[in-house]
Amino acid sequence: MLVTTTPNIEGRKIVAYRGIVFGEVISGVDFIKDFTASLRDFFGGRSGAYEGELIEAREAAIDEMIKRAKDIGANAVVGVDIDYEVLGQNGSMLMVTASGTAVVVE
Numbered sequence: 001m002l003v004t005t006t007p008n009i010e011g012r013k014i015v016a017y018r019g020i021v022f023g024e025v026i027s028g029v030d031f032i033k034d035f036t037a038s039l040r041d042f043f044g045g046r047s048g049a050y051e052g053e054l055i056e057a058r059e060a061a062i063d064e065m066i067k068r069a070k071d072i073g074a075n076a077v078v079g080v081d082i083d084y085e086v087l088g089q090n091g092s093m094l095m096v097t098a099s100g101t102a103v104v105v106e
Contacts, residue, residue, distance in 0.1 A: 003066065003080055004076075009076060014103045018101075019102055020099060023062060023064030024061060061098040064098070069102035074102035075104055081098070083096070084096055
């Protein structure tokens, strides 16, 4: 499946538009990750735990979007956008949404 942030695919003709597709993932961040991230905030540096969680959530959202595109007969998704939100009373949940237009290309 071709997936791109651009509105078209160079050298390929879009022959049908199937609709907008989404992939959403909400994941919780546990106490240990919060604690190690707070130490990183204090001492400086990158939080590998949060980065790993973010990468997994983004990949899962894209995979879900691709599955939905396939389900409606598309072979590509164009105009892809990835959004991130922090949810929960204490900001303990991460929501990642991938959206784009499912199309059929030659």
